[in-house]
Amino acid sequence: MEPLTRIQREARPESMLINMGPSHPAMHGTLRIMLELDAEKILNAECEIGYLHRGFEKTCENKTYFNLLIYTDRLNYVSPLINNLGYVMTVEKMMGVTAPERAQLIRVLMSELSRVSDHLTCLAAMAMENGAFTVFLYMMKAREFIWDVIEFTTGARMTTSYIRIGGVRADLHPDWRGSLATAVRETRKVLKDVSGLLDKNSIFLGRTRGVGVMSKEDALSYGWTGPCLRSTGIPYDVRKAHPYLVYDRLQFEVPVGECGDNYDRYSVRMREMEQSLRLLEQVAALIPDAAPLGGGPAIEPAEALARSRLQRADERVRLSPNLEGSEKERLPGLTAPDPLVGVPAKEDTYTTMEGLISHFLFFMSGKGIRPPKGDVYFSVEGGNGEVGFYIVSDGTDKPYRLHLRAPCFHIVSALEQLIKGRFVADVIPTFGSMNMIGGELDR
Amino acid sequence: MGQEILIEAIRAKLGPAVEGIADSYGDLVLILRPEAVRSALAALREMPFDYAVLLDLTCVDFAAGQGRLELVYHLYSLSRNVRLRLKASLPAADPAVETLVGLWKNAEWLEREVFDMFGVRFEGHPYLRRLLTYEGFEGHPLRKTYPWRLGQPRLPLKDDV
Numbered sequence: 001m002e003p004l005t006r007i008q009r010e011a012r013p014e015s016m017l018i019n020m021g022p023s024h025p026a027m028h029g030t031l032r033i034m035l036e037l038d039a040e041k042i043l044n045a046e047c048e049i050g051y052l053h054r055g056f057e058k059t060c061e062n063k064t065y066f067n068l069l070i071y072t073d074r075l076n077y078v079s080p081l082i083n084n085l086g087y088v089m090t091v092e093k094m095m096g097v098t099a100p101e102r103a104q105l106i107r108v109l110m111s112e113l114s115r116v117s118d119h120l121t122c123l124a125a126m127a128m129e130n131g132a133f134t135v136f137l138y139m140m141k142a143r144e145f146i147w148d149v150i151e152f153t154t155g156a157r158m159t160t161s162y163i164r165i166g167g168v169r170a171d172l173h174p175d176w177r178g179s180l181a182t183a184v185r186e187t188r189k190v191l192k193d194v195s196g197l198l199d200k201n202s203i204f205l206g207r208t209r210g211v212g213v214m215s216k217e218d219a220l221s222y223g224w225t226g227p228c229l230r231s232t233g234i235p236y237d238v239r240k241a242h243p244y245l246v247y248d249r250l251q252f253e254v255p256v257g258e259c260g261d262n263y264d265r266y267s268v269r270m271r272e273m274e275q276s277l278r279l280l281e282q283v284a285a286l287i288p289d290a291a292p293l294g295g296g297p298a299i300e301p302a303e304a305l306a307r308s309r310l311q312r313a314d315e316r317v318r319l320s321p322n323l324e325g326s327e328k329e330r331l332p333g334l335t336a337p338d339p340l341v342g343v344p345a346k347e348d349t350y351t352t353m354e355g356l357i358s359h360f361l362f363f364m365s366g367k368g369i370r371p372p373k374g375d376v377y378f379s380v381e382g383g384n385g386e387v388g389f390y391i392v393s394d395g396t397d398k399p400y401r402l403h404l405r406a407p408c409f410h411i412v413s414a415l416e417q418l419i420k421g422r423f424v425a426d427v428i429p430t431f432g433s434m435n436m437i438g439g440e441l442d443r
Numbered sequence: 444m445g446q447e448i449l450i451e452a453i454r455a456k457l458g459p460a461v462e463g464i465a466d467s468y469g470d471l472v473l474i475l476r477p478e479a480v481r482s483a484l485a486a487l488r489e490m491p492f493d494y495a496v497l498l499d500l501t502c503v504d505f506a507a508g509q510g511r512l513e514l515v516y517h518l519y520s521l522s523r524n525v526r527l528r529l530k531a532s533l534p535a536a537d538p539a540v541e542t543l544v545g546l547w548k549n550a551e552w553l554e555r556e557v558f559d560m561f562g563v564r565f566e567g568h569p570y571l572r573r574l575l576t577y578e579g580f581e582g583h584p585l586r587k588t589y590p591w592r593l594g595q596p597r598l599p600l601k602d603d604v
Contacts, residue, residue, distance in 0.1 A: 004578050006570050050575035057560075058584055062591045093468055220495050220521070223549040234521070241524050376468050377499075377517060377528065390515065392503050401585075403501040405517070413552040442575060 007034050007046040015043055022051045026129045026428050029438030031412070033419075033427065040423045045416045052438035060402040065091055065165065065369040066362075068402070073159045075404065076440040078121045079114035079383040081150070083440075084163035089244060090378040090389040091165050094371035097341050102333040103167035104245045105287045109180075110150070110163065111245075111380070112276040112283070116187060117146045118383025118435070119227070119269040119276075126266065126432030127198060130207050135194050142190035145183040152179055153325070165369055166342040167335035170325030171290050180284055184277050191273060198266070208262035212418045212430035219260060223410035226385025228434060231268045232260030238381035250282050265433040293329055301350060308351035317347045341369060370397050384408050384435045406440040446471065452491065457483050470528055477531040480514070481541040484529070487518060488546060494518035494527055497547040500554065502561045506587040510535050512561055533563065535586075542568040560585035 011017055016037045021027035030051030036044040056075065060068045072087045073080040085107055092098070099107065124139035147157045152173035154162035162169050173179075198204045214224070219232045229236055237254045239247040255271035257264030298318035299307070307315075319327055326334070328345035335342030339358055348355025362368045371393040379388035385407025392401040411434050419427050450464055453473065460479035465472040475483050487494045498517040505511050516529040533540060542565040543550035554565040555574035562583040565571055573580060579598045582589050 004572075006572075050573075050577065053575040055584060058589075058591060218548065221548040223497055223499075223547070236521060374467060375503075375515075377470060377526070386498070388499060388517075390499065390501060390517070401501075401503045403499070403515075405499040409552065410549045413549050417548075 005034060005046055005048075007036055007044055010044065011036050012043070014038075020424075020427060022048075026431065028125060028431075028436050030442070031431075031436060031438070033415070033431075035424065035427075037424065040425070042419050042422055042424060042427070045419050047412065047415055049412065050442050052442040054443070056404065056443040057402055060399055062398065064365070064397045065371070065399065068399070069164065070159065070161050073161055074439050075406070075443070076118070076383060076387070076437045077158050078437065079118040080158055080160050081110040081114040081154075081163060082118075082380060082382045082387060084161065085111055086378070086380040086382065086387040087389050088163050088165050089380060090376055090391055091369065091371060092336075093378045094374065094376045094391065094393060095165075095338075095341065095369070097166055097336045097338060099167040099336055100333050101246075102287065103335065105283055106168050106172060106334075107163055108245050108247065108250070109172075109280060109283045109287070110154075110168075112279045113146050113150055113183075115381075115383055116273050116276045116280075117143050117150075119273050120146070120187075120190075122384070122432075122435035123194070123266060123269055126429060127194075127204070129428045129432050130204055132197060132201070132204065135197055138190045138193055138197075142183075142187045145179075145186045149176060149179045149183050152176060155322075164335065164342070166338065169334075170323070171330045171334060172287070172325070174290075177284065180280065184280055187273070187277060191270060195270065205263065207425070207429045208266060208433070210259075210261055211422065211426050212262045212265075212433065214260035214414065214418065216260070218414070218417070222414040224385065224414070225407050225410070226382065227268045227272060228265055228385065228411050230254065231257035231264035233257060238379055238386050242379070244380060246283075246286075250279055252276075252279050262429045262433040290330065293327060304347075304351050312352070317351065319346060366397055368397050370395060379405065382407055384411065384437070387440075404440070404443060406443065408434065408436050408441050412436050412441055449492075453487070456486050456492075467528065470526055472528045472530065475529055475531045477514075477533055477540050480516075480529075480531050481543060481546070484516065484518070484543060485546055487527070492520065493522045494520045496521060497543065497549055497553070498526065500543075500550070500557060502557045502563060502585070504535070504561060504585065504587045506535050512538050512563060514540060514557070514563065537564075538562065539564040539566055541566050544568055559583070562586065 018035050018037055020033040020035055022030045022032045032048040034046045035042050056071055059071060072083040075083045120139045120143045124136045128136035151157050153176060154160040214232050216232045216234055219229050233256050235254045235256050240254055252275045255268050257268050298316040300318055304317040323346055328347045331345055344355060344358040344362060349359040373393055373395045375392040377388060377390045379386045388405030390403040391399050394400040418430050460476055460483045461473055462476055463474040496519040498519045501515050503513045505513060512533045512535055514531045518527045542554055554568055557563050558571050559573040559575055560583055
């Protein structure tokens with residue numbers, strides 16, 4: 001039988017072919033690397049992807065703009081909020097909607113928290129695979145503090161679906177400042193410890209310095225973006241090049257590397273986390289405290305429903321704890337005023353005829369969010385590069401075509417070149433420093 | 444380079460390869476003749492346009508009513524900090540276009556994905572093989588004629604590797 005893959009066809013008869021993955025602890029999910037070996041030396045390599053392909057784009061064509069948001073959580077599952085943001089801002093660009101100031105600040109806060117957690121995860125796994133298990137535990141500890149902040153507000157650690165078209169779902173948790181201060185303090189401490197453990201560690205340097213070197217020209221030719229591109233010395237960052245939200249009003253630097261090897265990718269991510277922590281502090285200072293909810297006793301939802309059958313309700317309704325933060329009084333600061341963009345206030349839905357009608361007009365099939373005909377591309381700076389969405393709308397409530405530009409697709413496509421001619425042991429740090437995320441790579 | 448000067452320069456350089464020029468939410472869109480895709484993109488990669496990055500490549504199936512596929516290329520110029528979108532229409536029956544392998548290194552995987560999902564043949568591609576699905580998969584899932592939920596035939600277990 002004719003072998004299927006190029007590497008099998010071209011293999012020299014005396015060399016050994018071996019599979020690394022898809023079930024391999026260092027393959028971060030699912031990637032198969034086929035290696036042609038001469039003892040420890042890699043003569044040729046081929047990557048096979050698609051083991052986590054779930055048909056994201058096809059599914060999106062069959063879901064409404066509102067409903068498909070949850071699928072974007074599952075792309076890059078360590079920084080889901082940035083995926084939410086990329087998708088949501090693409091639709092907003094089509095519809096000409098701008099989120100209110102407070103929502104924009106919250107979005108920046110959430111993006112930067114996600115970026116830190118993304119970098120922490122990548123470096124933790126990379127360090128662990130190189131034998132530094134302590135670093136892994138330290139960074140996972142810091143990530144838990146970051147996820148505490150996210151969980152307080154969004155109610156979930158990973159599958160958040162918090163950033164919505166028009167704004168955000170709910171206001172920040174009442175205690176967010178405390179948890180954020182803890183997270184920033186603890187992450188700083190961990191970054192200092194990790195720097196001490198790795199920066200001059202000869203084992204780590206031996207496996208990263210001069211290994212997996214990418215030139216500027218090749219990085220551009222492969223379409224690299226994000227920390228991996230910046231490690232080669234090119235300071236391209238979507239937040240600076242095409243500022244979105246309030247990034248143009250914030251102070252931060254774009255760290256770059258020198259030679260584009262594994263160590264530079266590690267070091268750029270470390271320095272980027274410091275910048276993100278800086279951004280978090282700036283944004284926290286800019287977000288005003290939420291005004292207390294209006295006075296007067298609030299009535300229970302069941303009672304409000306019963307009363308609304310007899311007369312027009314004008315008392316304040318207490319919402320279920322699941323909806324904390326999305327009270328009617330808070331919504332103007334959180335979502336755009338357009339009733340066909342944001343979910344109508346629940347208080348109105350439950351107690352007034354008009355509210356119920358607007359609820360139906362939002363959720364009924366064929367109604368709701370319907371961007372005008374056309375196509376649009378928009379991108380945000382994700383954890384490992386430019387997360388771009390290309391959406392073609394035919395004017396209905398479902399996208400005609402939705403395409404994700406996944407940053408690590410382009411990065412992983414360069415893996416074959418980076419490991420050719422190196423040793424088997426070099427695959428691990430090189431692959432680890434790329435931050436391959438299966439959900440986003442395979443879609 | 445202002446927008447008008449840029450369009451003038453592109454028209455002068457590419458000549459009849461450009462079928463139309465449009466604007467989509469602030470991004471410049473060029474509609475290319477499909478047979479001129481490779482030469483046009485090669486010219487745009489060089490100075491003075493300097494679109495050095497092939498940001499993305501995808502395809503849209505306009506089968507519903509129009510019977511055509513549309514390739515969508517996104518280019519990015521680092522020096523001028525602008526994006527450019529290029530489109531080329533192909534017939535849905537037997538879509539083929541010249542490959543970009545040799546100009547950009549990520550073209551190899553991008554084109555394999557489009558081949559996998561839409562069945563577009565990239566002529567001159569050294570290794571046109573399915574990327575996200577597997578050998579033995581039937582059909583091209585992102586075509587509009589492919590149903591959302593469709594079972595695939597079971598493949599026999601492989602024992603040769």
